[in-house]
Amino acid sequence: MTEKVFRIAILACLTGLFMNLGCVRPRGTIAILPRTTGTPLWETFHLGASEVARLQDSALYWNAPTDESDIEKQLSIFSACEKRRMSGYIIAPDITISFRSPVQRLLEEKIPTVIVNDMLGPEPGPYLSYVLNDESAGAELAAQYVAQLLHGHGSIALMGQVTVREEGGERSIDLERILAKSYPGIQIASRNSDDTVVAHQQNIAQQILHNKVHIDAIIAFSSTSTRGAFYAELAEKSQHVPIIGYDQDLTLPLKNGYVRAVIVQDVRKIGQIAMSNIALELQGKPVAGYTLVPPMLLTRDNLAQYQSRYFADTESYSWGAQ
Amino acid sequence: MGSAMNARFPILSKKAGAYLVLIVILFVSVVVAAVCRWQKQDLSANIKADFSSAESWRALGGSWQPSHNEVSETSSERGAKLLLLLARPDNVIVDVDLKLQQFNGEAGILFRTQDEEEGVDSLHGYFLGVRPVESEVVLYREDYGRKLLQRIILPYATDYSKWIHLSVRAEHCHFISTVTLSDGSHYSASMDEDRCIEKGHVGLYSSQTLATWRNLKIHRAIPSQQVNEQLSSQSTTAIEPNQQLLEKRMMDSYYAEASNGFDSPEVRPISSFPLYPGEFKNVVVRGMIASTAPLFQIQDGMVSLAILNETSKVLIKQGDYVEARGEVLCHPFWCDFTHAELRPLWSVRPKPPFAVTASQLADGSIRGLSITIEGTLLSSKVTANGFELILSDHEYRFRAIGSQTFRMKLPLLKPGSRIRLYGMATSRVDYALNLYPFAVITENLEVISGPPFWTLSHELWIMFAIMVLFAGSVYAVHRIQMWNIRSLLREREEMALEMHDTLAQSFTGIAYQLQAAIRKKDDVDYILSHLDGALKTVKRSHREVSKAISSLRPQHRDAKEIVESLRTVAERFNVGSGVVIESSFQGRNRILPVSIADAFFRIGQEAISNVFLHSKCQHLKIDMLLTHSIARLTVMDDGVGYQSSEILDGLGLSGMKKRAAKIRADITLQSSSGQGTIVLVEAHLPISNMLQQLFYP
Numbered sequence A: 001m002t003e004k005v006f007r008i009a010i011l012a013c014l015t016g017l018f019m020n021l022g023c024v025r026p027r028g029t030i031a032i033l034p035r036t037t038g039t040p041l042w043e044t045f046h047l048g049a050s051e052v053a054r055l056q057d058s059a060l061y062w063n064a065p066t067d068e069s070d071i072e073k074q075l076s077i078f079s080a081c082e083k084r085r086m087s088g089y090i091i092a093p094d095i096t097i098s099f100r101s102p103v104q105r106l107l108e109e110k111i112p113t114v115i116v117n118d119m120l121g122p123e124p125g126p127y128l129s130y131v132l133n134d135e136s137a138g139a140e141l142a143a144q145y146v147a148q149l150l151h152g153h154g155s156i157a158l159m160g161q162v163t164v165r166e167e168g169g170e171r172s173i174d175l176e177r178i179l180a181k182s183y184p185g186i187q188i189a190s191r192n193s194d195d196t197v198v199a200h201q202q203n204i205a206q207q208i209l210h211n212k213v214h215i216d217a218i219i220a221f222s223s224t225s226t227r228g229a230f231y232a233e234l235a236e237k238s239q240h241v242p243i244i245g246y247d248q249d250l251t252l253p254l255k256n257g258y259v260r261a262v263i264v265q266d267v268r269k270i271g272q273i274a275m276s277n278i279a280l281e282l283q284g285k286p287v288a289g290y291t292l293v294p295p296m297l298l299t300r301d302n303l304a305q306y307q308s309r310y311f312a313d314t315e316s317y318s319w320g321a322q
Numbered sequence B: 001m002g003s004a005m006n007a008r009f010p011i012l013s014k015k016a017g018a019y020l021v022l023i024v025i026l027f028v029s030v031v032v033a034a035v036c037r038w039q040k041q042d043l044s045a046n047i048k049a050d051f052s053s054a055e056s057w058r059a060l061g062g063s064w065q066p067s068h069n070e071v072s073e074t075s076s077e078r079g080a081k082l083l084l085l086l087a088r089p090d091n092v093i094v095d096v097d098l099k100l101q102q103f104n105g106e107a108g109i110l111f112r113t114q115d116e117e118e119g120v121d122s123l124h125g126y127f128l129g130v131r132p133v134e135s136e137v138v139l140y141r142e143d144y145g146r147k148l149l150q151r152i153i154l155p156y157a158t159d160y161s162k163w164i165h166l167s168v169r170a171e172h173c174h175f176i177s178t179v180t181l182s183d184g185s186h187y188s189a190s191m192d193e194d195r196c197i198e199k200g201h202v203g204l205y206s207s208q209t210l211a212t213w214r215n216l217k218i219h220r221a222i223p224s225q226q227v228n229e230q231l232s233s234q235s236t237t238a239i240e241p242n243q244q245l246l247e248k249r250m251m252d253s254y255y256a257e258a259s260n261g262f263d264s265p266e267v268r269p270i271s272s273f274p275l276y277p278g279e280f281k282n283v284v285v286r287g288m289i290a291s292t293a294p295l296f297q298i299q300d301g302m303v304s305l306a307i308l309n310e311t312s313k314v315l316i317k318q319g320d321y322v323e324a325r326g327e328v329l330c331h332p333f334w335c336d337f338t339h340a341e342l343r344p345l346w347s348v349r350p351k352p353p354f355a356v357t358a359s360q361l362a363d364g365s366i367r368g369l370s371i372t373i374e375g376t377l378l379s380s381k382v383t384a385n386g387f388e389l390i391l392s393d394h395e396y397r398f399r400a401i402g403s404q405t406f407r408m409k410l411p412l413l414k415p416g417s418r419i420r421l422y423g424m425a426t427s428r429v430d431y432a433l434n435l436y437p438f439a440v441i442t443e444n445l446e447v448i449s450g451p452p453f454w455t456l457s458h459e460l461w462i463m464f465a466i467m468v469l470f471a472g473s474v475y476a477v478h479r480i481q482m483w484n485i486r487s488l489l490r491e492r493e494e495m496a497l498e499m500h501d502t503l504a505q506s507f508t509g510i511a512y513q514l515q516a517a518i519r520k521k522d523d524v525d526y527i528l529s530h531l532d533g534a535l536k537t538v539k540r541s542h543r544e545v546s547k548a549i550s551s552l553r554p555q556h557r558d559a560k561e562i563v564e565s566l567r568t569v570a571e572r573f574n575v576g577s578g579v580v581i582e583s584s585f586q587g588r589n590r591i592l593p594v595s596i597a598d599a600f601f602r603i604g605q606e607a608i609s610n611v612f613l614h615s616k617c618q619h620l621k622i623d624m625l626l627t628h629s630i631a632r633l634t635v636m637d638d639g640v641g642y643q644s645s646e647i648l649d650g651l652g653l654s655g656m657k658k659r660a661a662k663i664r665a666d667i668t669l670q671s672s673s674g675q676g677t678i679v680l681v682e683a684h685l686p687i688s689n690m691l692q693q694l695f696y697p
Helices: A002-024 A040-055 A071-083 A097-108 A135-149 A166-182 A198-210 A223-236 A267-282 A303-310 B014-039 B224-234 B243-260 B358-362 B456-519 B524-552 B559-573 B594-615 B645-662 B687-695
Strands: A029-033 A059-062 A088-091 A113-116 A128-133 A154-161 A186-193 A217-220 A243-246 A261-264 A290-293 A296-299 B002-005 B057-060 B064-066 B070-073 B080-084 B092-100 B106-114 B124-131 B136-143 B146-153 B164-171 B174-180 B186-192 B201-207 B211-220 B278-291 B296-300 B303-308 B320-331 B334-347 B354-356 B370-382 B387-393 B396-402 B418-426 B439-449 B580-587 B619-626 B630-637 B666-671 B677-684
Touching: A029 A040, A029 A071, A029 A267, A040 A059, A040 A267, A071 A088, A071 A097, A088 A097, A088 A267, A097 A113, A113 A267, A128 A135, A128 A267, A135 A166, A135 A217, A135 A243, A135 A261, A135 A296, A154 A166, A154 A198, A154 A223, A166 A186, A186 A198, A198 A217, A198 A223, A198 B243, A198 B334, A217 A223, A223 A243, A223 B243, A267 A290, A267 A303, A296 A303, B057 B064, B070 B080, B070 B201, B080 B106, B092 B106, B092 B201, B106 B136, B106 B164, B106 B211, B124 B164, B124 B174, B124 B201, B136 B174, B136 B186, B146 B174, B146 B186, B201 B211, B278 B303, B278 B334, B278 B418, B303 B320, B358 B370, B358 B396, B370 B396, B370 B439, B387 B418, B396 B418, B456 B524, B559 B580, B559 B594, B559 B619, B559 B630, B594 B619, B594 B630, B594 B645, B594 B677, B645 B666, B645 B677
Parallel strands: A029 A059, A029 A088, A088 A113, A113 A128, A128 A290, A154 A186, A154 A217, A217 A243, A243 A261, B303 B334, B354 B370, B396 B439, B580 B619
Antiparallel strands: A261 A296, B002 B666, B057 B080, B064 B070, B070 B211, B080 B201, B092 B164, B092 B211, B106 B124, B106 B201, B124 B136, B136 B146, B164 B174, B174 B186, B278 B296, B278 B320, B296 B303, B320 B334, B370 B387, B370 B418, B387 B396, B418 B439, B619 B630, B630 B677, B666 B677
């Protein structure tokens, strides 16, 4: 009798111990913290990462702030992930410098980390790699298109210049460099910063349209500013200033010509590469420090051909297994 | 013929062991039941949701304005969720009335949700909702990513600003979605899903729209056949999607959104109004709503205006960037916007508030800005419009007022707690009441720390506990001392008994022999005979005393050594007898408890003594078996044996029984005429001794 009781007690203690251990440390889960969720851009990225994770039988944790500018929320999600001891991280910081310390902590703990679409600062190395949209290639596409549109001469306004991330800064710097070098006949008439409020971007666009300085085209460096420029033309009931936008958002304005072209990221591929990098890091294999993924210029003419690739149908995908 | 005694020495008796097992089973049952209950809190009764009971709800994002049976989401935030915490039903019917104040976005109900977090699709579960732009009802499965399960196209002329009725029935993995429009028409669809989510919370969801829900009811599902028949009889014919019309509606929604943000040129900055008496008519300002009811304030940069008699046509919330038209009336030190008409332009995430102290607010330098301030709660009370708190920070006392929302749970606030308030400070007489230097119109609050532990009542309780502990310790020491004294007395009593049995009786015998020798002085042979008797008695007494002394100081606790010592004892007896002695030890050797080692040695010694004195045997076998839970000693001979129990008692069996009883061991003596004798003693070892085998080499 005593022996049985003793055995039961030991078994109960061990079971409780293992159950508790299991509660606090889910092994093999990769945290993906994009800038926000539920948008065509980030859900297509999500799809790419999830496809690779499913092949590798990895579990994903996916969450982000509802507002892309809410860095405090993104950091609090990161902190919650740290407590849950994730195996790896894929992060697209809302604000570049805010994530330097958290990523430093991850690297000290030797946790594989991939930074997406931002140059955080630390050089790539063991446990850290970057998967980036090729902004120079995107700027080249935008410059070529606007030069073709304006026949090499004209005045343009820049909108949505991001000041809190390296990614946004690169877009405008590269574009201005290429225009100055290859298309000197195109002048920059105004430069305007970005935020996440469409109505504010619309306000900026309307001020550009009302300005006495003549504008031949608007280049908007973000999906928010692209939509703001589109809304401004809707509100003005005019469609005379061509808009060249960036990043996946609405397809209808592209289809009906309000937006002439959009430089879209191959985020599905970015997600796949980022997830593969994490898997390789976890296996102790080397990964490329920087991976540049070329973007694509979509217009009304090639939208139907490429829509399924760059605006993936995420609503038919079964996310349940992630 | 044999005799046996049942005496055991387990660490727990059978009864205690049974109780322990029962307690463990009960504990495990309670834990399992609690886990199952948590996993599957089903509906014991139908629920009609009461939105005014904040404790029952959990808000994840959004700004939820409750009333008794109605609740509105006023932020237009993406992925705002309000979850009912009362139950996690499985087979359920959820009904709700819903209306939208904006043309875009989506809103509806959540069911069977789990792992909910703040975020757009941050949950596992199902969403059934309406999308006015697409004019459809959609059923999604949400897994931190959404999959479309079902779509019902509604008439494109549907007016979503009027109440529509949404209903979902979830029975196992079969779902029936139904929508009833304001004109009474019904649309429904059903579907089955493989590997569905089987249970979870019920809640509300909205994204990028202003929505109001009412009459949320949750029922247990009834048999599906009836419902299917009922629904199929009521459903209106399904409408085919029209891509061209859909695109037109989407463009219309974009246009409506774009029109709302149209720029107006005559705006002037708030800082342009002088802070001395004056009146300004037909003024247009733009700014962010820094606070709402009870005090509306619009902020432009670092300055703000209070808005009195606000007459906006739509709900305005904190963080809205608005255009205000009306009159500005300036007083000494402040200006008010009167009869203002507000038009929301867009919403922004309010900037993080300034952290200030009470002394900074009391000097009047910070007004109209979003602030955070800490204070110690002195008192709290519920008022008609919400709550009122009185707090202190160093030498300042101030007032905080606000309305109860799902984020603020007043009953959890305890006097003495350190509270952090988020809101806006004002010294207006209607808020500061001419009693306090300022009042904080509170948007949110958090408890930084509970009341300090070292209160008078806690100190008294701790003193009481220490006294009880001290008294308990004194009592325990007293009991230990008494137990020690009793042990000593018992030991002395045993020694006295031992001495009486050996020394006293021997001395009596010797004295008797000597007295007899003295009485017969002339008879030398008689004297010599008695002297010889006395000498034998002395020798025997010496042996017994030596034996008693050795038993009082046990030197052999190691099981193997006990066997060897008993063999030595036997060999001493065996001098000149020619008995073949065998000894053996089986098991893994270790140290036995003192009481068991002593009893085994003494019982074995007695048995060996009997063998040599009475058995006339040729062979003697001493055997010790040691398992992890028992120790067994066997002394066996092939002598003449005994039949009479009286003889057995005379052989010191009663002494052996007593020793065995002390350690609760079983003792058996088997003997029959000409068949030899077996003495077997078996003791159960305590748990501490069982564990010893892990460490004993």
